[in-house]
Each structure stands twice: as structure tokens, then as C-alpha cells.
Amino acid sequence: MPQMVLRAGDVVQxxxxxxxxxxxxxxxxxxxxxxxxxxxxxxxxxxxxxxxxPAGNALQRRRIFVRRDGLRPVMLNRGPDARPQATARNRPRPAGRT
Structure with missing residues (x-):
């Protein structure tokens, strides 16, 4: 059985x-x-x-040691309204400011 390829952004159970x-x-x-x-x-x-x-938001950053075969891929229901909210870090700057 081929192993699941894990990549950044994947969600697993x-x-x-x-x-x-x-x-x-x-x-x-x-x-x-x-x-x-x-x-x-x-x-x-x-x-x-x-x-x-439950809403697909990040709650806590962790580092875990797990069996690869024990992970189950999950597809989150992310409709068109599930865009990231603008924060001070990613909000576009007003024109004319550096």
C-alpha cells in the first residue's frame, strides 16, 4: 500500500x-x-x-510524533466565504505609504 505524501497545508485526523x-x-x-x-x-x-x-481555524501550534500510517486525510468544507480575515500583518497598506 503506498504511503500518503504529507505536505504543508494538509489536514489530517x-x-x-x-x-x-x-x-x-x-x-x-x-x-x-x-x-x-x-x-x-x-x-x-x-x-x-x-x-x-470546528470552523477550520488554527487553535494551537504543536509539534507531534506520530505513526504515518495512523494519520487519516481530511477535507475541510471551505466554501468561497472561507477566506482568511485581514489582520495587521497581511492587510494591504494604503497607497503612498512605505
Whole structure:
């Protein structure tokens, strides 16, 4: 069975199949921002990313150690109104200012 290719921006369900720390009700949705390229135990990987809330928003940044085969891909329902909100960091500057 081919392994799922994980990329920045992917959202995965992390549950007990990925690690015992996520067993029971402790499973979570996780948006990947980085897959650590270092070699670890066979089948295990380090992921950096954000815990995703019900609305698809980032709740908490985390680094997790999980079994690759235990991750399940998730497609979030992101309609045309699910655009990022402008913040001070990404809001366009008024013309004429530097």
C-alpha cells in the first residue's frame, strides 16, 4: 500500500492509530506546516502544525510524533466565504505609504 505524501497545508485526523497520546476523546484535526525530514523510528515522523478547530481555524501550534500510517486525510468544507480575515500583518497598506 503506498504511503500518503504529507505536505504543508494538509489536514489530517490524528487519533489512537497515530499514537497512544491521542487515544479516546483526545483525537484532533491537525493542519501540517512542516514535515521534519530527519530519520526516526521506522514508520514514525515528527510533524509541526496547528490543531484545527470546528470552523477550520488554527487553535494551537504543536509539534507531534506520530505513526504515518495512523494519520487519516481530511477535507475541510471551505466554501468561497472561507477566506482568511485581514489582520495587521497581511492587510494591504494604503497607497503612498512605505
Amino acid at each position: 490524528v487519533g489512537s492509530e497515530a499514537s497512544v497520546q491521542f487515544s479516546g476523546d483526545r483525537g484532533l484535526l491537525f493542519r501540517i506546516i512542516r514535515v521534519d525530514p530527519r530519520v526516526t523510528y521506522d514508520g514514525w515522523i515528527w510533524l509541526e502544525g496547528y490543531v484545527v478547530g
